[in-house]
Amino acid sequence: MKDLFQLGAVQAILLAAGLTYALRLGGLLLADRLPKSGPARRFLDSLPGTILLSLTVPGALHAGVEGMIGLGACLLVYFRTRNLLSTMAAGMLGVCFFRWFFHG
């Protein structure tokens, strides 16, 4: 036990886990109390798209030119197949080819 968990590790992990869970469940319970129509509803309905975009755009920009090529490949395949696995494979292949050609 002493070797598996260093001093303070259990406290740190429990604190982090408790906070994370409180945020997850807290968000859901808060939303349950919001009105089911009007501006609050519009806010909640818009959240998925705006969060997903905020998650994706900075990462895509960091990937640079190869990221843009990969992203282009993704979009092409996604609109043709609507299949996530193929979309992912296309993106990875696009990035792979670029790296192999230009970075050896």
Place this chain on the structure above:
Amino acid sequence: MNEWIKGMQANIPLAVSAMAYGGVFGVLSGNQGVSWAEMLAMDLLMFAGSAQLVMIEMWSAPLPVFEIGLAVLIVNMRYLLIGASLQPVFDGRPFWQKALGMHLVADENWAVTIAAHRNGGTCPAFLTGGGLLLLVAWTASTICGNLLGGQIAEPERWGLDFAFVAVFAALSLSLWQGKDDLLPWLVAAGLAVAGEQLLPGKLYIALGGIGGALAAVCIDILRKPEHPPETDEHYNCTAEIGGEDNR
């Protein structure tokens, strides 16, 4: 088909991606002196990759417990919004389903579930099935990385680091509902990019999410819509989802 299985199937691409960076992350954790037991406890109790990464960067004795808590709070603030956005999925469900289901919410299965919900409805089992698959993939890969050390080949060579961005880009597109989304999405993207430069942790996600959604509300108020509010349709868990199942 069972909703649990459907949720798992829909999350397979993301589980592959999660395993790739889980392996790298596991190696990092080993180098930082995190034991496999500590790693396992974080995986199972926190189940939040980016917060775990931040924690591991702060992992040197004596552990700064309070600072770690504060950092995790900042990195995971987006889960407050993610939790709120799942309200339609859990609507009318008993509390125990919410309490159990919300622990298994990661960025990946949240995004897949929201997309499925928009495209014909879904239920908590779909979300939780995906979460279980991700939990297994994440835990297995991080523990392997932690125990095996640097024996795992560089995943960026195979473009695996890009898999996450690729899938999320596709999921974003599937949420597009029409030109009413344009301005809120531009606001969200702009705030996220700016926030990433200026704010600590992953607060930029919360900033973009809130800012974009507020923009949508503002547009609505300025326009004073004529049409009545949407009616909520409850999705029947036993019913088949129409169309493709691979979203």
